[in-house]
Amino acid sequence: MSLRTSFAAALQFLRMRQASLQQELGQAADQSYVSRLESGTRSVTLDVSDDLAKALGVDPLTLLLLTYASERGESPQQVLEQLRKDLTASGLLTSEIPSQPSKAPHPMVAASEELRPQIKALADQGLGQTEIAKRLGISRHTVINHLKKMG
Structure with missing residues (x-):
C-alpha cells in the first residue's frame, strides 16, 4: 500500500472516529482538498498534515503514527514499540535535535x-x-x- 493511500485511510479513520465532517477541517484545508486527500489522489505536506491533526484535536504525530500503522498493516501500538526500539538502538531516543538545520555549506x-x-x-x-x-x-x-x- 502506498503512503498516500495509508495517509488517506488514517485521515478518514481519525475524522470518522471524531465524527467530524470534511467541512469542519476548513481551517486546515478546504473540503475539496480534504476529499482528495481521503481518496488518496493527493499527497500531503507536513505542514498540512500538522494543520489537519490540530483541527482534529490530536497531536500531529498521532496522524503520522496512524498512517504508518495503516501502511504496515500493524496496530499503532506495534509501530510505537518498533519506533522505541529503533530510537533506543540507534542512540537517538534521548538525543536533543537542533531546531534549525545546520548552516554548513554544501x-x-x-x-x-x-x-x-x-x-x-x-x-x-x-x-x-x-x-x-x-x-x-x-x-x-x-x-x-x-x-x-x-x-
Whole structure:
C-alpha cells in the first residue's frame, strides 16, 4: 500500500472516529482538498498534515503514527514499540535535535572554496590554465570559472 493511500485511510479513520465532517477541517484545508486527500489522489505536506491533526484535536504525530500503522498493516501500538526500539538502538531516543538545520555549506561549495586559493597561488606563479588543471586534477573549465570569479 502506498503512503498516500495509508495517509488517506488514517485521515478518514481519525475524522470518522471524531465524527467530524470534511467541512469542519476548513481551517486546515478546504473540503475539496480534504476529499482528495481521503481518496488518496493527493499527497500531503507536513505542514498540512500538522494543520489537519490540530483541527482534529490530536497531536500531529498521532496522524503520522496512524498512517504508518495503516501502511504496515500493524496496530499503532506495534509501530510505537518498533519506533522505541529503533530510537533506543540507534542512540537517538534521548538525543536533543537542533531546531534549525545546520548552516554548513554544501560539500561541493566547501571543496570549491578550498580550491580557489590553490588556483590563485598557481596562477600567481605564472602557470597557465591547463597546467593548473593538471596539477590540481581538475578540469580546465573549472580553473577558468574560478579565475573569472576571482576577477
